[in-house]
Amino acid sequence: MTKPMNLDGMPNGLMEVTTWQDRLLQWLERLYASPKLYQWSLSNPLTRWITKRRTQQIFDLMSGFVYSQVLLGCVRLDLFKMLYQRPLDLQQIALQTKLSEQALQRLLLSAVSLGLLERRSQQRFGLGALGVPLAMHPGIGAMVEHNHLLYRDMQDPLGFLNNAWLGTMADYWPYAHDEQAAERAAQDKFSRYSDLMASSQEFVVQEILGSYYFDEHSCVMDVGAGKGRFASELALHAPHLKLQLFDLPPVLELAKATFQSKGLLDRLTLSPGNFLHDTLPQGADLVTLVRVAHDHPDEVVQQLLQKIHDALPVGGTLLLAEPMAQSQSQSAYGPQQTDAYFHFYLLAMGAGRLRTPEELMQMMSKAGFVVIEKLPNNMPIHAQILLGRKDKCLP
DSSP states (O other): OOOOOOOOTGGGGGGOOHHHHHHHHHHHHHHTTTTHHHHHHOOOOHHHHHHHHHHHHHHHHHHHHHHHHHHHHHHHHHHHHHHOOOOOOHHHHHHHTTHHHHHHHHHHHHHHHHHHHHEGGEEEEOOOTTTTHHHHHHHHHHHHHHHHHHHEEEEEEHHHHHHHGGGGHHHHSTTSOTTTTHSOOOOOHHHHEEEEEEEEOOOHHHHHTOOOTTTTTTTEEETTOTHHHHHHHHHHHTTTTTEEEOOHHHHHHHHHHHHTTTTGGGGEEEEEEEETSOOOOOOSEEEEEESSSGGSSSSHHHHHHHHHHHHSSSTOOOEEEEOOOTTTTTTOHHHHHHHHHHHHHHHHHHSOOOOOHHHHHHHEEEEETEEEEEEOOOTTOOOOOEEEOOOSSSS
């Protein structure tokens, strides 16, 4: 492992368990392990569903890799787009995919069992409820294909934890481990990662645009703008805004092409730089940080938040949006499996980590932001949104 991982993200709730809670939890562990309780719970109509559900959950954990490979196989065969046109039978799908009917049947039936496909009349297959989004949103399929690299790196999970940054995922993001990547890496490396982030950003973009009103702002600077997907959608959403993009020079060339294709160049200012070393330009009354903080270690994020605070005018606003870890208050509602995915995905990509909203709000406060709040949004699984303002009162 080339760098130490941040440890300060350990949930505080783990350190606040009292002695009596320990004893209660230990008693429950022994109770759950009792064969007699298991048999009783299955025979009791009031508790049978709990035991069945937990058994299914354990089976799903054991079978999860198979499920993901079924999904990957469907994506690579383009089954979702194919069946969106019209339902097809086994023979018709086999002709288009060039797979034998015997092998294809196993994939199709597995996809049906997962809700990706459905059986239709005349022995045909159509899209299931979970297959429709994959047919309509290319970014989901792109992430499914991209995750294949993560699964390859994690074949030996303990070896991966010891050498996470030596895998194929780490090589996918050119500036994860090389602060001089802008000078060293080929343009195609920036392009492939920016393309992936742009294609998978649709849901995050809609969460932000549907949750925050931009009427009070006149100029927005998007830091870590990537290919400009969010910024260009924001420009279309709020025609009164001027947009300023800050990112590495080769990345901003991609963003410029995005704005040009949408006829938005007259509202765009490009500010090339590296926030690890450079100060941020002034002039924007709102700074957006979309899926950037979780890619970096704590000291880098704290430094970046301070630079954003310095660049904003008094009363200016920071909007930070990204997937966040389950907070202590949310833990009462049960486990959140998305946390497990992002903990390992971010480790594989670089030196970043998943943080709770409370952790990020504390970091924003340390940088000088006030009136920090979490903005309600409809689908937090895609991203949670934090707001912080620069104090209007001069020190």
